[in-house]
Amino acid sequence: MKKILSTLLIATMTFSLLTGCSSKENTNQNTENKPAEKDTIVMYTNAEFAPFEYFEGEKIVGVDADIAAEIAKDLGKELKIEHINFDSLVPSLVEGKADFVAAGMTITPERQEEVDFSIAYVESIQNIISKNDAPIKTMDDLKGKKIGVQLGTTGDLAISDSINLDDGDLKGSGSEVVQYKNALEAAQDLLAGRLDAVVIDKLPAEEIVKNNSSLSSVIFGDISESYGIAVQKGNKELLDSINKTLQRLMDEGKVEEFITNHSE
Ligand code: ARG
Numbered sequence: 194m195k196k197i198l199s200t201l202l203i204a205t206m207t208f209s210l211l212t213g214c215s216s217k218e219n220t221n222q223n224t225e226n227k228p229a230e231k232d233t234i235v236m237y238t239n240a241e242f243a244p245f246e247y248f249e250g251e252k253i254v255g256v257d258a259d260i261a262a263e264i265a266k267d268l269g270k271e272l273k274i275e276h277i278n279f280d281s282l283v284p285s286l287v288e289g290k291a292d293f294v295a296a297g298m299t300i301t302p303e304r305q306e307e308v309d310f311s312i313a314y315v316e317s318i319q320n321i322i323s324k325n326d327a328p329i330k331t332m333d334d335l336k337g338k339k340i341g342v343q344l345g346t347t348g349d350l351a352i353s354d355s356i357n358l359d360d361g362d363l364k365g366s367g368s369e370v371v372q373y374k375n376a377l378e379a380a381q382d383l384l385a386g387r388l389d390a391v392v393i394d395k396l397p398a399e400e401i402v403k404n405n406s407s408l409s410s411v412i413f414g415d416i417s418e419s420y421g422i423a424v425q426k427g428n429k430e431l432l433d434s435i436n437k438t439l440q441r442l443m444d445e446g447k448v449e450e451f452i453t454n455h456s457e
Contacts, residue, residue, distance in 0.1 A: 234270040236261045237291035239279035241343075241375045243400045244455035245297035245420075248276075256451040257295035260314070260422075263447075264293075264438045278374050280345030283307055286423055292431060297394060299347045299418040309428065310421035311435045314448055317420060319348050320398035321413040322383060322391040329390045330411045336366035338389035341379030344372040347418055348392040377401070383408065394418070396456065 238257060240246040246255040253274045265272035277285060282294045286308055299317070300310045323329035329338065332355070342349040352370045355361035371388060373379040379391045380401045393401070398410040422439070424432050442448050 232270055233273050234265050234268060234292045235290075236272060236274045237277055237282055237285055237294050238274060238296040239282060240274075240276040241377050242279075242297050242394075242397050244396055244452060246276075246295075247455075255455050256315075256448070257297065257422075259451040259454075260439070260442060260448070261293075261295050263442055264422075264435055267438045267441075268434055278345075279343055280374075283423070286425060289425060292424070292428075293435065294423040297397070297420050298423060300421040301347065304423070307426070308423040309426050309432055310423055311432060312439055313419035313421055314439050314443060315420040315452075317394045317396065317418045318416065319351060319392055319413045319418075320395045320410040322380065322393065322398050322401060322408055322410045323389065324383065325407055325409055327389065328409065332362045332414070335363060335368055335390060337368055339369045339371060339387070341371045341373055341376075341382060341388040341391040343376040343379065343393065344374055346376075346393070348394065351414065351416075352392050380405070380408070396452070400456065 236257075238246045238253065240248050240253045240255070242255075244255055245257045246253055248254075253276055258274060261272055261274065275291065279296065282296055282298070283304055285291055286294050294308070297315070297317070298304070300313060304310070321329055321335070329335060335352075340352050342352050349370070349372055352363070352368075353372075355363040356366075356368050356370055358364065371379070371382075373382075376391070376393050376397065379388065379393075382388045383391050384405060384407065391398075391401075392413060395410075395412065402408045402410045422435050424435065439448075
């Protein structure tokens with residue numbers, strides 16, 4: 194009996210550790226059947242997208258991290274940032290693993306079916322990166338070429354659609370899309386001659402080019418994209434708070450300041 198009891202105790206303790214619920218929390222809160230208020234807020238991102246999010250040693254920094262710190266401050270909570278693959282961000286948020294996603298993520302109708310977005314905080318456009326000695330500047334130049342993208346991004350969609358859709362500009366031209374988990378690996382492959390071009394958002398393209406004198410980037414197409422912070426569908430309370438923080442930061446010129454700080 195003693196053995197069973199202690200096993201049970203250990204099992205309960207392990208459960209509490211795993212779920213992060215202590216019995217104290219359970220009895221304190223839930224009088225109105227509300228979920229226990231957490232003092233930590235969890236952001237998911239893909240930290241391979243400077244200046245918006247990148248690793249500085251073990252730490253994730255960047256424009257979105259700076260914005261998230263302000264969101265957490267306004268909520269009076271501690272911020273935890275986790276790095277995962279870009280194409281897993283929306284599914285993870287839907288599953289409730291994160292409170293919000295800030296990842297230079299473009300607000301698209303498809304994503305809006307699964308998550309709710311904040312007000313737009315940055316405008317962007319796709320860029321093409323290519324080698325100076327084999328420049329690629331237009332959709333026409335991309336014909337028959339091997340093009341690297343980051344899996345699940347709007348750049349991926351633009352290129353994959355033009356190759357695969359019947360009325361796509363690159364359809365039947367022999368162009369090939371290569372989808373990378375990490376856009377920096379795509380840039381490496383471009384440098385190594387395994388790709389002809391990389392299609393990625395403007396500021397991240399400029400960061401990559403800045404660090405490689407044999408590469409250049411140009412604006413691709415004319416579709417402007419707006420970045421938003423995503424929350425689970427219906428999480429109005431958090432979204433309202435995020436919108437307030439974003440509006441304040443934009444009014445104070447802070448978003449611009451964060452971009453300048455992380456683009457140096
Ligand atoms: N803006 C693009 C999109 O939403 C690319 C975002 C990539 N972000 C990242 N953290 N890797 O698809």
